[in-house]
Amino acid sequence: MFTVQQIDEAHSKVKSGAEFPAYIQEIKTFGVKSFETFVSDGHTDYHGDQDYRTSSDPLYAPLVIAQHTNAEQFSKDLKNHQQGGTDFFTFCADCAKSGIEKWIVDLDKMTCIYYDQSGQEILTEQIPS
Template sequence: MLNIKEIEQAVNNEQNAGGFADLMKTFLQLGVKKYDYLIAQGLYRYYDDDHHLDLQMNAVSKSVSPQGNPTKLKEAVQKAQAGQIDFDIFCQLAGEAGITHWQTDLIKKKVTYYKHTTPLLIEPIPGL
């Protein structure tokens, strides 16, 4: 079963979005198989094999544009991967690009960014 304190500690130890792969490795060690981030709600939903756990942590709800913009999203992802922006700015840019949520699948090693149920971008998790 997932441990709230261990997940919170792992997230709080991440310095910037450039440390994403290390955070994902830690999540795997903690039993996390995948997680969703819901932008408008500012909520993380972590999954193991049998349960899920909702956490607010460092999340802040952001508005989501009615228009999906994969190009704008790709630019935001690249900035985050390079460590040029923090999580809050990334969420703002993702919302501006029309992303309602993303799912990080640690088993398949990919992040899928959605506009409701439609995937707009699928990215491999670099370094995982």
């Protein structure tokens, strides 16, 4: 089974959104099926076959997630982040301000879905392969 250390090593190669698809392909080879990243503290739960699960540690002090979702602002912040305009923490802080609670990446479907606190899908993206 895979480890958070393996995933972190693969993620260290990602400098902007342009490298994200290669990262996804690499962690797929480890056996990662999906992962869920929580905006509140930046930790991620990774899922593999046979209900295998491992989690990363929190990356920063807890952020407060806005009660009201601002999908338009979130879309702008996401585009800026994907173009290399912000680092991970700034992106997460922007997500919190826009009411985004988490995102789930499904490596079989090659999708990334962003959710608000009520579990509503705010945006679904297809990950380039």
